[in-house]
Amino acid sequence: xxxxxxxAPDRAPDGPQTVGEALARARAQLAAAGVADAEREAAWLxxxxxxxxxxxxxxxxxxxxxxxxxxxxxxxxxxxxxxxPLQYILGTEEFMGxxxxxxxxxxxxxxDTAALVEQAVARLTGGxxxxxxxxxxxxxxxxxxxIAVAVAHLLPHAQVVAVDLSPEALAVAAxxxxxxxxxxxxxxRQGDLLxxxxxxxxxxxxxxxxxxxxxxxxxAGLMPEVRDWEPRLALVAGDDxxxxxxxxxxxxxxFLEPGGFLGVEVGIGQAPAVAALFREAGLxxxxxxxxxxxxxxxxxxxxxP
Numbered sequence: 278x279x280x281x282x283x284x285a286p287d288r289a290p291d292g293p294q295t296v297g298e299a300l301a302r303a304r305a306q307l308a309a310a311g312v313a314d315a316e317r318e319a320a321w322l323x324x325x326x327x328x329x330x331x332x333x334x335x336x337x338x339x340x341x342x343x344x345x346x347x348x349x350x351x352x353x354x355x356x357x358x359x360x361x362p363l364q365y366i367l368g369t370e371e372f373m374g375x376x377x378x379x380x381x382x383x384x385x386x387x388x389d390t391a392a393l394v395e396q397a398v399a400r401l402t403g404g405x406x407x408x409x410x411x412x413x414x415x416x417x418x419x420x421x422x423x424i425a426v427a428v429a430h431l432l433p434h435a436q437v438v439a440v441d442l443s444p445e446a447l448a449v450a451a452x453x454x455x456x457x458x459x460x461x462x463x464x465x466r467q468g469d470l471l472x473x474x475x476x477x478x479x480x481x482x483x484x485x486x487x488x489x490x491x492x493x494x495x496x497a498g499l500m501p502e503v504r505d506w507e508p509r510l511a512l513v514a515g516d517d518x519x520x521x522x523x524x525x526x527x528x529x530x531x532f533l534e535p536g537g538f539l540g541v542e543v544g545i546g547q548a549p550a551v552a553a554l555f556r557e558a559g560l561x562x563x564x565x566x567x568x569x570x571x572x573x574x575x576x577x578x579x580x581x582p
Contacts, residue, residue, distance in 0.1 A: 297338035360501035382445035422450030429459035488521035526558035548573035
């Protein structure tokens with residue numbers, strides 16, 4: 278009976294650690310730190326260092342890792358073990374087929390927000406504003422620019438005004454507009470919620486927002502990646518999480534053209550309360566939309582035509 282074949286060793290004889298050894302150590306370090314998908318994230322980080330796809334690492338397990346690459350990888354793994362979000366370490370995140378640069382100045386774009394964008398685009402497509410060849414859209418609290426850039430990408434006739442209180446966030450958002458080829462149709466304005474729209478003049482077919490909606494007493498229970506790293510300014514919304522929805526519902530109608538609408542992302546369980554705020558503010562045809570997980574994720578309300 279033939280002897281079983283031995284697996285190729287991960288360590289290069291009398292040399293530096295191999296790709297396989299580095300991956301194993303990183304996986305163990307990340308798992309010990311509580312990172313849920315330690316194996317995959319260890320591979321993504323090493324692929325980033327080596328400039329290859331994570332799947333290519335399988336065939337390179339016995340390859341010696343250069344000392345400089347080993348040091349760089351160790352530093353990145355240490356950052357992730359401290360629960361710094363992977364997206365901040367890699368510097369990018371995908372959203373609706375587009376690549377966005379992300380830094381600790383902005384929230385990381387999430388799939389949840391796609392429900393707001395998709396429904397808004399569907400409502401704007403074929404409407405009166407599009408028929409006139411004019412689509413003015415505002416994105417309030419733009420952060421990375423994910424909503425503004427995605428809307429401009431999906432609606433070639435749209436002119437978008439993106440507002441944020443943070444100049445650092447606006448710099449990131451402006452870079453993302455350039456990276457995704459829509460910088461000529463997105464203008465960035467610094468200010469508090471809808472205040473900068475008064476300087477723009479005219480009205481908008483849609484005002485969209487993913488505002489802060491986490492209650493103050495919920496912060497301690499958040500994942501470390503969110504609680505300790507993402508900007509608090511973009512997360513917390515008072516004692517009940519509804520502070521910004523109240524302001525948006527109250528102030529947005531004055532900036533909407535006849536038949537225009539306000540659309541917002543909401544946290545889990547907030548849709549009924551936000552819908553009630555919209556109705557109290559006089560918005561019509563208030564509707565709640567679900568995300569791909571079946572969660573009530575976006576609320577819309579219109580002004581009279």
